[in-house]
Amino acid sequence: MIGRLNHVAIAVPDLAAATANYRDGLGAKVSAPQDLPEHGVTVVFVELPNTKIELLHPLGANSPIAAFLEKNPAGGMHHVCFDVDDIIKARDHLKAAGKRVLGDGEPKIGAHNKPVLFLHPKDFSGTLVEIEQA
Numbered sequence: 030m031i032g033r034l035n036h037v038a039i040a041v042p043d044l045a046a047a048t049a050n051y052r053d054g055l056g057a058k059v060s061a062p063q064d065l066p067e068h069g070v071t072v073v074f075v076e077l078p079n080t081k082i083e084l085l086h087p088l089g090a091n092s093p094i095a096a097f098l099e100k101n102p103a104g105g106m107h108h109v110c111f112d113v114d115d116i117i118k119a120r121d122h123l124k125a126a127g128k129r130v131l132g133d134g135e136p137k138i139g140a141h142n143k144p145v146l147f148l149h150p151k152d153f154s155g156t157l158v159e160i161e162q163a
């Protein structure tokens with residue numbers, strides 16, 4: 030069911046500093062910052078040969094990553110995202126396996142304009158997992 034690693038998302042308190050780290054320190058190709066108001070984040074995409082890193086910074090008053098950064102003021106890994114072929118099949122399979130799907134269980138359109146769902150971190154070794162329809 031699970032496909033390739035789509036991205037690893039890292040919440041950062043200083044987006045410009047984190048972007049410079051990846052660009053200048055690691056020599057990575059980085060995008061311009063993009064505001065995604067419907068997701069409450071500003072994101073920089075770091076393009077790697079085999080996957081992406083997404084640097085997430087809170088946008089607006091009710092950002093879903095604000096509480097995470099309060100607990101992790103230096104930033105930290107926020108979630109991993111895996112491709113799936115069919116998100117509804119994947120969701121139903123996960124639910125049947127006793128895994129908790131966050132929210133109302135209906136896919137939302139994610140940062141790449143594709144349907145995504147999030148899975149409860151307690152069901153995946155303390156890691157928030159996103160699945161995205163490839």
Ligand code: CO
Nearest residue numbers: 038108110159
């Ligand atoms: Co993501």
